[in-house]
Amino acid sequence: xxxxSYTDYAxxxxxxxxxxxxxxxxxxxxxxxxxxxxxxxxxxxxxELGQLGLIKTIRGKNGGIKLALPPEEINxxxxxxKTENLHIVECFDRNNNTCIISSACxxxxxxxxxxxxxxxxxxxxxxxDVVSNRFDLLEIFNFHxxxx
Amino acid sequence: xxxxSYTDYAxxxxxxxxxxxxxxxxxxxxxxxxxxxxxxxxxxxxxELGQLGLIKTIRGKNGGIKLALPPEEINxxxxxxKTENLHIVECFDRNNNTCIISSACxxxxxxxxxxxxxxxxxxxxxxxDVVSNRFDLLEIFNFHxxxx
Numbered sequence: 374x375x376x377x378s379y380t381d382y383a384x385x386x387x388x389x390x391x392x393x394x395x396x397x398x399x400x401x402x403x404x405x406x407x408x409x410x411x412x413x414x415x416x417x418x419x420x421e422l423g424q425l426g427l428i429k430t431i432r433g434k435n436g437g438i439k440l441a442l443p444p445e446e447i448n449x450x451x452x453x454x455k456t457e458n459l460h461i462v463e464c465f466d467r468n469n470n471t472c473i474i475s476s477a478c479x480x481x482x483x484x485x486x487x488x489x490x491x492x493x494x495x496x497x498x499x500x501x502d503v504v505s506n507r508f509d510l511l512e513i514f515n516f517h518x519x520x521x
Numbered sequence: 522x523x524x525x526s527y528t529d530y531a532x533x534x535x536x537x538x539x540x541x542x543x544x545x546x547x548x549x550x551x552x553x554x555x556x557x558x559x560x561x562x563x564x565x566x567x568x569e570l571g572q573l574g575l576i577k578t579i580r581g582k583n584g585g586i587k588l589a590l591p592p593e594e595i596n597x598x599x600x601x602x603k604t605e606n607l608h609i610v611e612c613f614d615r616n617n618n619t620c621i622i623s624s625a626c627x628x629x630x631x632x633x634x635x636x637x638x639x640x641x642x643x644x645x646x647x648x649x650d651v652v653s654n655r656f657d658l659l660e661i662f663n664f665h666x667x668x669x
Contacts (some may be wrong), residue, residue: 381610462529477657487642494635509625
């Protein structure tokens with residue numbers, strides 16, 4: 374049971390941008406370097422986060438990206454609901470279900486209840502909670518940027 | 522966020538055996554047919570469930586497999602904890618973590634809390650709850666076995 378790498382990097386990107394609130398705009402290549410993933414993969418994550426209205430791209434010479442909302446308005450549960458494939462088991466995806474017992478199976482209700490509870494915990498937190506120690510995070514980012 | 526196919530089929534196997542409690546011993550090939558997976562994959566699942574003390578293999582001409590415990594003693598949360606890879610994100614697996622922010626990252630605590638809550642819901646159920654409608658399930662299994 375893993376989050377997809379897309380959700381993982383979407384969250385990490387938000388942490389990076391939340392940490393750097395009020396500083397210079399961020400560059401995709403710097404975030405890609407920090408997390409050691411390709412520019413191409415990071416560009417896709419940034420594009421999708423833009424589509425979701427979570428980050429803003431400023432064009433031009435001193436352009437870059439930043440959060441589109443204050444960190445306290447970015448709910449972690451909402452981000453995961455929007456980015457993650459939540460088909461815990463095959464029968465959660467009606468279009469691709471081949472399990473013959475699904476019409477009578479009680480497991481799906483139990484797994485659904487567990488998933489909702491999982492997301493409910495995430496709903497209790499915003500990006501502001503995650504970057505409440507932003508100076509510790511900033512120190513890590515700055516160290517890695519200097520030594521890149 | 523999917524359960525691995527191993528956990529999925531482990532649960533389905535337990536549902537099959539829980540439904541057939543008190544009937545003739547089950548055959549691996551019948552369970553494999555019912556769920557449309559290879560005998561080889563099903564044999565591995567059955568072997569692991571045996572190692573976990575959840576199912577018993579009876580050898581000989583009329584041999585087969587059955588639950589090693591009554592369904593009410595097989596806890597769903599416990600099965601998932603034993604079968605699933607619970608490394609929701611990279612940093613949950615200390616041996617394979619490359620994320621540079623993990624020492625200061627608060628996301629991991631939030632995801633850990635959510636995961637524990639997820640498993641806590643599953644802990645509330647046993648296989649007996651899952652097969653409480655065993656006659657409905659049996660009807661499905663019998664129909665598919667006759668039409669295989």
